[in-house]
Amino acid sequence: MALEETASRTTTEMVPSPEWNGEEEKNIFVRLGHQVVDLYNDNQYRVIFASYTFSASLGCAAIMYAIQKQTDAPATLLEAWYVAISCFSGCGLTIADITKWHWTAQVMMIVAMELGSIALCSAVPSMLRLRALWNIDCKEVIPSDALMVKRHYRVNLVVVWSAVVYWFLMQAFSILFLLIACQMSPWWSIFHTASGFNNAGFALDPRNFAIPELIDKPQLILLFIFLIPTGNTLFPVYQRILVWCWSKMGRRFAKSETETVVPRGRWFLFNLSWREFSEGIDELYTYPTLYYTHLFSTKSTVTLLGMWLALSTTDFLMFSPDYGSSAFVSTNHQWLQALFQTATVRTAGFCILDLNKVQLGHLMYWVLAMYLSSYPYMLTDQAIRTASTKTKEEENADRDLVIVTPSADGSDMESPLFHIDPNAILHMLNPLNFNATKIVASSKALIETSREKINHIAEQAQTTCATEIGWLYVACIIIAYTEKYYLADGGDDAPVLRMLFEVSSAYGTVGLSLSSFEKPTLAYSAIWHPLAQFMVVMMMYFGKFRGLPQTVEIDWVANIVNARRAAAENGEKITDVVAQVQNIPSPVSHQLVTFTSAAVERAVVDATQDQLEMDVVRVDEQAELSSLPPQQQQQQTSDEKHVASHMVEQADNLEVRKQAEPHISLHHSATDDQSTPADDDDCR
Template sequence: MNIFSLLQRLSSFQIIVLSFAFLIGTGTILLMTPWATQDGQGAALLTACFTAVSASCVTGLTVVDTAAYWSSFGQLVILLLIQVGGLGVVTMAVAITVGMGQHVSLMQRSTMQDAISAQQIGGIVRMLRFVLKFTAGTELLGACLLWPHFARDYGWLQGIWMAIFHSVSAFCNAGFDLMSSRGGGSLMAYAGDPLVNLTIMGLIVAGGLGFLTWADFSVNRLHWRKWTFQTRIILLMTALLVAVPALLFFTQEPISGWQALFQSVTTRTAGFNTMDIETLSEGSRCIMIILMLTGGAPGSTAGGIKTTTAFALFMTMVSVLRMRGDVECQSRRIPTETVRHALAIFVMYLFLFFGASIAIGYLDRAPMIDAMVEVSSALGTVGLSIGLTEKLSPLSQIMLMFLMYFGRVGALTMIYALHKRKKAVPCRLPEGRLTVG
């Protein structure tokens, strides 16, 4: 059986899961080569694999200093893993097919639809072209805005590389940086630089809103009444999850307004920081955990349970409190299947979050709040760390790798990949009465 016949036997969800595994494996091998490290010895298996998982799953958690440990070749490999992982391996494969002038098969279109969370298979190739153009244009704009500042500090040639790397990393919500030894780590040296702050935040939000949202903008512009229901919900949730936490950070911590706003934006999925998060209070760390688990929009470069999932859960609670039979909002009814999916995703994330936090706390004798921060960062593919990840045992680091992989692939994709859909049962079983509350 050749590879093509095998792929035809797989579902689109199984292809997505395996494509990320293939990307991680390829990245691990490349990072283990002597050319990938500064010392010319190559990285150890666990170090290479952890970095490949983190980059492919656009997380940003690291066990070594990215700028000091990896060579230019190693950094290039990481950048390519971030770009491919951010857009999705399937998206890039279909893009290559289109670029070569070949016909895109129905299986490829279906897999692409599931990869970007499109609601219909029609126009998927046109959507692909939009995704590639929007990504290239946004990342190029971000790099152009960042270059003058990085050129000033690193020289014009190194500044180009720094601008490109951080623009891609920010748009793909990865959080990898090449300046960890400068100014305290990550983007702390630019905490008071409005242009760098606004550019990075803009790139993070652009990647986190999702390609379907931007496609809606491109068609309907600012005619908000024509926006889809999902677009309006994503924008509402994004605005709330940026403004409210920023205010809480500003009032709880001795930080500037720029730092509070940046921390609110980056915490949901990006992994950059302009302040020392190890100094944050437990209250602020709890806010970070909630934001990291929530994540960005579906069909985006962000992870987490997604803003739409959180909204569906909240409106379900509201409908119960109002004694309504349906979950309603903005003159629309949210389907029961959507609510069931949202509940399943939420419970799975909670189970993994608490289970992994307890396990890491037990294995490494780490404070529970610290373990919860690292676990939520991995599960939400965020990348923010309070310095615990590199100190963890190999078993705990492997646990974080699984969480990053799960968080990037997605809960429903993982479920559908592991189980074949069964035909609907023609009859329904009798009810079993169960008292809750």
């Protein structure tokens, strides 16, 4: 034993004990901090919107609780929070009888509905981008970057304007129609318009819309059939139509502002002149996915409308066996009642039928219809296309080019220069950044690229469905354990179906409910324990986030500008298109050609439409080329050289034409006066 102790002591003395200096723990915390920052940057918009949702709904709930506490029908804090998040998310479920609440508490319900309006919330990304663009000092960047910042600032301002105007016009039209054509009271018109447009589904009568007096007013029912989709599923459709109308209107009013007159800002256009507004709205209409999360291209908009019509038609036809049954509270206009319920079943939550008497198969379809919505999938597809468009913007950050040649009378006339490929012009001005050779893709490459896009969208949809079903499954398990008494011996028919219907309605932010016999005017969750009611609140929260795009880039324009500024500071050569055009001695006789930022962007994006796609399949093309016989390889290579020589010939022709013309003047924007971008103190 003594020898073992001596050997152990000797070994301990020979091996020095490591000294703790905290460096390893410090590095762990630093890496963890970087991961948190990266996670926030990747989900910045969702974090901001989640904070806004939580604070707004909780603030409205606190005010409702304080108001009802002083009345004869007090509400608990959980009930007030339940109603507040139901208003904000546009769900419409309630565990309290809001028809007996004080009118000031009902006003707070309207406030919560409007704060969560999809039309207003769609402007939040643009507001965040405006803040990021406002912080850029245009005097410290090159002129072409100043043009890009100015263009994006104006277009995002137009996005906010269009969202606010849409939100106001739709509800103002509904209120006036209810007052004049339907002879409804002002308070009823205001409350139900807010509830219908924001898809909340609340009503001032416990029977909701299942009232014979309302059913006998078909113009009222038709109004809400139109109003309900405008605030949710068909919002991108109607918004695109209005943006097209604003574009036509802006061009007409912009003609009154000549180039010699300094544009005057209009307060109703957020201090934009008509020419600035027209330029911004045209840019938005041409590139909707680049600026607006809730505005799609024409093809995607038609697809969304088609999906909505298909689902609505299917639901409407499923009412055929129910005609003449006790599910209809009135025998008048049963087809109109079915059409109204069809319009509300996936979003609004208004009820014009006795749901407990609707056939079981139809109820099972509604469980799926409330979960399945065409809107989130369109937003997923839109997020993918936005990332592709943003990549084009980053690769062509120097395309804000305006070439103006004054004519004799100052009128806008077409010039032969307009028919020249913009890539040839940009290649001549900036050969480092623009390639005049357009990649010619084979049919096989285009097919492979299309398949990759379809597979990418399918993967996104599968991931979204798996995540959503997981949340629903966990919520149902917790509620089933909590409410095992009511689900087993509660006295209601099909209690499990009622639970699934309630959870699907909460997550889909619909608001329909198969009420219990104990509380027939409230949601089925009104008889549940607080834990189960809390799970429904969480489902409404997650349902509100369901319609958000996967990612929203907020600072990407600022990142482009900062990256170019850092590259210039490091000694790298940054070619400025604006500076090169100013040095071109040119001029034209009596024609005016204007490559505005929007026009050049359209041309450049069209000319480089396949650029990103070809990067993906270029390796496959090279492999395919190497497998061909030598003669075919030479033939394909000669075809590509022919295309390149044709583009270079266009650039040479432009050079000759440029030398033969007298003068070209560059303006940094078609909406500004005679100053240059570098002279502007404020790029806004």
